[in-house]
Amino acid sequence: MNHPAPPASVGRVALPAALLEALRDLYGDRLSVAEAVRAHHGRDESAFDPHLPDAVVFAERTHEIARTLALCAQHQIPVIPYGVGSSLEGHVLAVRGGISIDLSRMNRIVSIDADDLIATVEPGVTRKQLNDALRGTGLFFPIDPGADASLGGMCATRASGTNAVRYGSMRENVLGLEVALADGRVIRTGTRARKSSAGYDLTRLFVGSEGTLGVISEVTVRLHPLPEAVSAARCTFGGMVDAVNAVIQTIQLGVPIARAEFVDALAARSLNQYSHLTLKEAPQLFFEFHGSEASVAEQAKVVEQIVADHGGEQFEWATQPEDRSRLWNARHHAYFAMLQLKPGSRAITTDVCVPISRLAECIAGTEIDIAASDLPCPIVGHVGDGNFHVAILVDPNRPEEFDEAERLNALIVRRALALGGTCTGEHGVGLHKIGFMREEHGEDALDVMRAIKHALDPSNLLNPGKMFTPERTPS
Amino acid sequence: MNHPAPPASVGRVALPAALLEALRDLYGDRLSVAEAVRAHHGRDESAFDPHLPDAVVFAERTHEIARTLALCAQHQIPVIPYGVGSSLEGHVLAVRGGISIDLSRMNRIVSIDADDLIATVEPGVTRKQLNDALRGTGLFFPIDPGADASLGGMCATRASGTNAVRYGSMRENVLGLEVALADGRVIRTGTRARKSSAGYDLTRLFVGSEGTLGVISEVTVRLHPLPEAVSAARCTFGGMVDAVNAVIQTIQLGVPIARAEFVDALAARSLNQYSHLTLKEAPQLFFEFHGSEASVAEQAKVVEQIVADHGGEQFEWATQPEDRSRLWNARHHAYFAMLQLKPGSRAITTDVCVPISRLAECIAGTEIDIAASDLPCPIVGHVGDGNFHVAILVDPNRPEEFDEAERLNALIVRRALALGGTCTGEHGVGLHKIGFMREEHGEDALDVMRAIKHALDPSNLLNPGKMFTPERTPS
Structure with missing residues (x-):
């Protein structure tokens, strides 16, 4: 099942x-x-x-x-x-x-x-x-x-x-x-x-x-x-919140970083296993800087200082294109790598995105939720945008694990909404976030979406059953 | 009238x-x-x-x-x-x-x-x-x-x-x-x-x-x-097309300029008169660079070389904040300054925006159109975006000048549309561009806009009579 x-x-x-x-x-x-x-x-x-x-x-x-x-x-x-x-x-x-x-x-x-x-x-x-x-x-x-x-x-x-x-x-x-x-x-x-x-x-x-x-x-x-010049670096932290705070400060200072990816200890382990890397299995950030030679050097210097201020370990540079490729390829395979943490599993993936100032709070709360669950929940995130994903790994033969995953998902989404965020930063609503659209937008804004849908697809034939319920929920 | x-x-x-x-x-x-x-x-x-x-x-x-x-x-x-x-x-x-x-x-x-x-x-x-x-x-x-x-x-x-x-x-x-x-x-x-x-x-x-x-x-x-650092500069050119080509190359090279404003000779004269400046009355560009000290210096160096390659006269720097303010304030008053070129006049303002590679061609064609007209037509433009404005100055007591202005406007808009552009880059449609919406979008896309309008405002009470005709034009 x-x-x-x-x-x-x-x-x-x-x-x-x-x-x-x-x-x-x-x-x-x-x-x-x-x-x-x-x-x-x-x-x-x-x-x-x-x-x-x-x-x-x-x-x-x-x-x-x-x-x-x-x-x-x-x-x-x-x-x-x-x-x-x-x-x-x-x-x-x-x-x-x-x-x-x-x-x-x-x-x-x-x-x-x-x-x-x-x-x-x-x-x-x-x-x-x-x-x-x-x-x-x-x-x-x-x-x-x-x-x-x-x-x-x-x-x-x-x-x-x-x-x-x-x-x-x-x-x-x-x-x-x-x-x-x-x-x-x-x-x-x-x-x-x-x-x-x-x-x-x-x-x-x-x-x-x-x-x-x-x-x-x-x-x-x-x-x-x-970009004329590209450089990448990664660094580990004692805890998730330190890593996230380093990114928050980077964004608030307006450093034009090209990438700022968060990987938690469990996700790092999955990348090591799947892509044969030797990452330290700790919360960490992958950065990439784009610009002129001077600009890249300048950005890196600022970020290195911010990282140090948040207790991050010294930067490890991926200066060669091959090293960068290996790093980002591993990051790109994170979804499949994480699935392998629990062979045969499927993932219920969260995709909340919050205002950057609330990201540490959002991740800290999420950390507590998942620590209290039996399901493996590696975390990766495009934290420069305030966006992160928890891959909640379930055994497809155990319906109770789906229930537990959905319980966690709802906790994570509701926290993000309470912090001024969204239920989905980039994956879309599909079937899975329909239940949160009312909480995020309100029934009247959903009615505007429904009116537009009806105006352009009066018979509801275009990908029906996705994004929102066709009728207002009775209040 | x-x-x-x-x-x-x-x-x-x-x-x-x-x-x-x-x-x-x-x-x-x-x-x-x-x-x-x-x-x-x-x-x-x-x-x-x-x-x-x-x-x-x-x-x-x-x-x-x-x-x-x-x-x-x-x-x-x-x-x-x-x-x-x-x-x-x-x-x-x-x-x-x-x-x-x-x-x-x-x-x-x-x-x-x-x-x-x-x-x-x-x-x-x-x-x-x-x-x-x-x-x-x-x-x-x-x-x-x-x-x-x-x-x-x-x-x-x-x-x-x-x-x-x-x-x-x-x-x-x-x-x-x-x-x-x-x-x-x-x-x-x-x-x-x-x-x-x-x-x-x-x-x-x-x-x-x-x-x-x-x-x-x-x-x-x-x-x-x-930005940590800001610098501004201006430079004059032998012709409009040279100035525009300098900006095109700047954009194509990805230099992250903050401003690139074009002012033609007539518009420069209006700024001199209205804001008591001593600009050379020639086609010219106002640039502004934002970034770190190093980045601003780097951008300026690249642009200075591009300008020189296009026959621009040497940069004049506005290094002091007061100088920059005076320059940009003058630019901001350009609309009223241009009106003063013909006391008592009103302006029919064009607002086309074209793909950057076609901007020189668009401006060159426009230059020929307005040279053949009796009406004063100063030009200013946000040329980094491919957007420029011709202020066609008309005597409100001479209806034939409105007709001539609309004739010019239509020439300029149709050229921009033929070059893959839009009738309005930033001013909006209002009453004045309704007649070009069909040419720009096609009647079917306009129907989609009408359907959305009807869905959200079924009685057509919200700012009626603007943006598009409520019914399809019979073909």
Whole structure:
């Protein structure tokens, strides 16, 4: 037994034969109803039970997405966009069945415009693929959620990751989108200019909309010049709170650090085991500095002093590119490394983000909660943003462990909300945070979201069952 | 005669006595129907004919705004939020009459949270007032549209200004809002955390919504550490295109300049006359560099070399704070200075913004257009963003000059759109850019905006007649 998502029967209707026939005409052998293909598209990296779509189509062009949406609207069948399936919150599960649109074959780099620091890509292009294509241009795309996610999916969840403290999240780095609407029309949002005041910010509306307002069929992102100099360092601390306070002070002083990642003792052990490192198994920070040679040296000097002031052990520099790569690769594999702490486990991952001044308090409280639990709970965090993750490791065969994990998750989320934070800094709501949306936003703000959803998807066919309950909770 | 806005009679209905009575109960002597007060609230800095509201209320608390909206919804009467009236696009004109809600008395600083680099203010707080309140905290609020605009108004138009090249616009710097909706409910958007993936980005939806989706009753903004070092410089060029190319190269190299302002020869003359300066009357750039001492020196060195490569005359440094202030104050008064080039004139101001690589081409084309016109057309621009303004000076008693100005405006906007840009980089749509929204976004994307508008303001009472036509243009 796995973690139960909403019952599969709710609102699920059989796929009309006419729709299947029309889709087969459109896609030929790029349509699949095979169990294995549907199973692959009915799960993600979350601990939820899979919910299989009724069919999967592999789109190669925007007009196919548009036609699929129009057909599904006509037959009142749900549509769920699918990138690489790296979501941690159940985003791609077909809880009401329907058609999964796999966008992984829409993986062309449409254009790289180095003069304007812009790239336009199809939604199935992954972040690593984009950065590979940028080699030699002197530019890079900084948003880095760890997984080699698709750009479309990263838009959908408003992803961020390790570099966001300096470069922002997808919110700041998407310049424009092409989006197929629920009725099959296709719009473009934004322009290629850096800023605009021409009407509602549709780009920002679709970024973070988790496939519930339209299917993103093209993405234009901002690129950044590769820094002239990069250096990385790590340092350990006697306790989590000391480490976090060092980061807080760094942020408050305005040091333009590129990365500030927290790893607790248990997470450090997992990285050692999984990536064959020799990290000290203690709370620690990984820093990265970007800039000119002078600026990097200056930043490092300031941070080294701050770290010393908080009892951190002396910096260990990763000066060679290979050393840096090894460090960050290990950090990127943290999720899978942590799972290996409890072989066969799945993770319920928290994703709270709080104002930086409350981060130490938030982590200290979390530390007490998890110390009192029997479940292993390694912690990693993009602490420069006030964002951290607890991977609560559960045995999928023990339902009581899911209950315990959800109890811990709720404690952690409610503490973050009480401190002025959010239930999800970067993973999105999906299925897993729906229950906290009312507490975070209030029912009236949720009503505004519902009104927008209804205006753009009146039949609730776009990734239904995600993000918020369709009706107001009776008070 | 002045520049005609849409006919005042369109859709205008008489104010019901019951509404006026209810508002008088609520506001007492903070309600005015005096001609002078209404006239003051029926115009802005644009060249449009005034359109007077039927009454003006001076709100002091959110609940008053909310009650006003509920009453106006009940009586189906328009509501127009009013900050300081510094709009350049006719935003506050009561083209369908109704109630102007003056927010200038809601000018309390609610909180300054230096540890989180956040301030919360009422919507009538102006940017200078906020920066005065920040003195001694080591922080500042960088968004600077020139005018001492209210933060509520700056949210409504998605303002930016001279510092946006480094610090972003209101889009990037608003963390959360309190908004009173059309039916009188009050919501909060965003949290105090730096990032969130919890649902639709309502903050970014209301930022730039020009009072058409709700009335902003509180604003939480990001603050930035005052730079350790600041230096400013200016330099002149043989031609506009050389100056612009110097900025393009600076941006493409990723130099983190804080300001890069273009002033053409005619605008320089206006600044000399208005602010008693001795600028060379030639195309020129004003730069400002922020950072550590070393970083500022490094940036300046790079830019100085780029300027020299483009035939710029040697930098003149404004090293003393007083010199810098004088320079930037003059720049901030440019609008009024330019008006004085033609005493008694009004300005039709363009606000296009294009991808940085197309800026030289855009300005060169614009230069040819205005050289062929009889109207004086000084140019200033936030060229680091690809954004520039032509102030087309017209004699308000000569309708043919308005026609000529609009002809030029249309040429300039259409060129910018053809180059991948936007009709408005920072001033907003208001009344003046409505005609270009279809060309910029396409009718289907406009339909999405209309659907959102209808969902949140079904009776079209919130600042009606602005931003886009309520119905699709028949094709």
